[in-house]
Amino acid sequence: MLITEGTYPFNGGGVSTWAHTLCNRVNNVDFTLYAINAFFEEKPKYELSNNVEKVIQVPLWTPDEPYDYVSYGEEYYKTVGKKEWTTDQCVEEKFLPLFERLLTFVYNEDQDMRLLDLLFRELWLYFEDYDYKETMRSAHVWNAYVKIVSSHIVKKNNPSAALMDITVGMRWIYRFLIPLAIVDLPKVDISHLTLSGFPLIPALIANYKYGTPIMLTEHGVFIRERLLAINNSEYPFFLKNMLIKFSETIASLVYYKSEAIISVNIFNKKWEVLYGANPNKIKVIYNGIDHTLFIPREKPSALNHVPTVVAAARIFELKDILTMIKACAVTVKKIPEVKFLIYGDDQAVPEYTKECLDLIEELKLKENFKLMGTRSDSHLIFPEGDLSILTSISEGFPYTVIESMSCGVPVVATDVGGVNEALDENSGFVCKPKDYEEIGKRVIELLQNEELRFKMGAHARKRVVENFTLKNFIEQYEEVYHQVNQTNTSDR
Template sequence: MPKPSVLLILEGTYPFNGGGVSTWAHHLCNKVGNIDFKLYSINASFEKETKYKLSSNISEVIQVPLWTPDEPYDYISYGEEYYKTVAKKEWTTDAVVEQKFIPLFKSLLEFIYSEDQQIEDLDIIFHQLWFYFEDYDFKETMRNKHVWLTYRDILARFIIGERNPDASLIDITVGLRWIYRFLIPLAIVNIPRVDIAHLTLSGFPLIPALIANYKYGTKIMLTEHGVFIRERLLAINKSEYPYFLKSLLIRFSEAIARLAYYKSDVIISVTTFNQKWEKWYGADPKKFKVIYNGIDPEVFKPGPKPSHLKNVPTVVALARVFELKDILTMIRSCAVVKNTIPNVQYMVYGDDTAVPDYTRECLQLIKELGLQDNFKFMGPRNNPQEIFLEGDISILTSISEGFPYTVIESMSCGIPVVSTDVGGVKEALDESCGFTCKPKDAEEIGSYVAKLLLDEDLRKNMGESAREKVLNNFTLNKFIREYEDVYKDMMKAEGSKAKLTKIKDFN
């Protein structure tokens, strides 16, 4: 009897990039028994090598690069016969695009900009878009003049004019380019037949799950780490995009998030914090389940501090250097601590090359505050269980998180944590294990860091409590057992939306 099969759908993470979601996925694929995993990995560019050694539980990796100069199928074969690829281009005539695609494209744009949306209609639109791209070429379709004319006319009707006088031609062109890139997974119609499509965010990676659902009746399962729509709104708010592009991105992202919640048979959160956002965007609480991230306490365990750091008050962080981790606030907190503890050392382990402009801003702030001897970027490492032991405490200054691994990894090592109160941090980190602070409050963060560094007994007591809390609540065995149970239950249950109940005429 064949194993149950799961298409694990990821974006910008496993198996080509690191981070918390990648750690989660690696644990899942390595430890969950009797499952045949197939990875659908959406990335910005084409990746040649995986960052992780893949488990024998993974039988296939499908990579879809979204933002390359060429199309994904120019880099990768997706198993479609050559004759059909050529035929689809030839069949995609002006008349076909105008008669068959434009009514669907028009309906999609109208849905995005409508104030009266029925999510069932968006499901039907995507079903018919998939059906169209089964026979016709994505690139030839989207580059057709009728697509631009329709897009222009819809924008003129809904948003250009008094409500948005500053929409420029380049803004409008960029908007269509975004739509083109977000919809690229519709071009990859050769999805493997699987029992479950497991999403790792409620965003545009929903599209391959929809195709599997429409094509095979595959059930859809969502694990929400950081809430996609919340983090998208935070990023847009900080961006310098003009109003038109912000509005398009928000509206399209909100529509996709709502569709992801509607189509998912089970919605798993890594923290209860996520659920208020999910309910806000229409998710049915009957689908909800919380499964906390888990770690191996035999790997992350207490140990001695390295001898070269024994008399140095040390703060460690495992964090990719980019805006959501708010490293600028971490740097400012170091300046606060230095006022009391002049030889304090902050050591940040993680990729500091991914967002060069942000790293430069951080380095400039370090120089301005005179912290060159106190705050150091150490680059990425593959031994987090040893990194935590370098610190007297660990720190997290993010403005958004799901249920961060770094918190429970540090706790398991007996190292107390000072963290911003974001996502599900407080579900792991209580007053017996460390301190939580308001995001962006460098003074409060710095005061708690100094308090812990100056009080050895407090650090020791908090470290012991932190270790105990992990052993009781956040072990890898518990995490794996709960996912195995969900997969088994989904295999037994009927999919709630495996088939559409109506077909709509968009002509």
């Protein structure tokens, strides 16, 4: 059971590319996809392979409950029965002690993951028999929540929280824990998480119900990216603190419960160990690509004499497109005719896209910096450019870097995640995040030095063929699946 959040098979991006490759290429494995989305999606964005037996979709932020949109296989009589059995007295006596322990644990500095594991098992057993919505919307639950978080605010001498902030916090908890309501999961041999966050819950249920082992692949480190997003948000202190506490707690539980932790780079390991991962469980498997598809090609004739920089990037905060735009402004001062062509979803975060368009307008770059939208033939994107660019503030092991390298196109990228593990000094340039002056300077250097550009492109291609092929990637995952499954079989 491959468990995703906001990615495969309903949304694009690097994690989706990775998941689609697994589902299509791994031998002797059938997949159930458990996809947690913000909203209900009518159909997958990807054409699913025959290896995918089932898709379970859980929309967290819809106006109604997930089971109002999707049937999860629970018999009607049991659904009705759960609602009838969930009385005020039942909630007060059976659920409230568990909920209070959970909140207290999250805010506790000294955490024992073994106890949290046992607590989630008790929560699962409760929701096997009782209704999630009726429980979580009980006055008993609200009152207990307010009491505990209020005492934490006073005890820690934190800034006061408005009633609206406290209400929003409870709404978040309600949504984060919704997978506890979906207890009829298929029996599988392995639960494979794609991030160390709340998607752990269905994996926990399968573990408690069937003894199914859990494994994790860490792309961009969930807790690092969550901390970046929270600290850059405009949430009041109470909500920031709550999100951090919950995120750190759940990440530590993921590492505790995982039989194998796959990191897509070496950089991630220090974060994983910091939050309790056993170093002996961690294995690095670099992403791989089809080097027979991503090959060097001639530039399109329309761009032949146009200095061109390309990028494949979803338009949202972590990709830091604003820095890319500023780097373009630096480049234009030396090369006025330069074109930056950015391929990727520009509708995912409309407010951020607007911020980018406003900056393009302000810097008078409408003729130089183009948002090109999504494109399915990604192997043809990079040969359009003389070089490619990546300005992210967080990454795992970005496909765009090794895809560009495989096409013989050198890269200018920020030094985040595993970028410098893919991109050595002979394949392109690595710069500090947000340093648009340095990024622009390196873009200019490559555009003006054809010999260096071709030399780096040839080396980049060679590096991919030797290190980051699809064959290596698939063989290593097949081996890990086999090992985790063998451990599970021997335990039984």
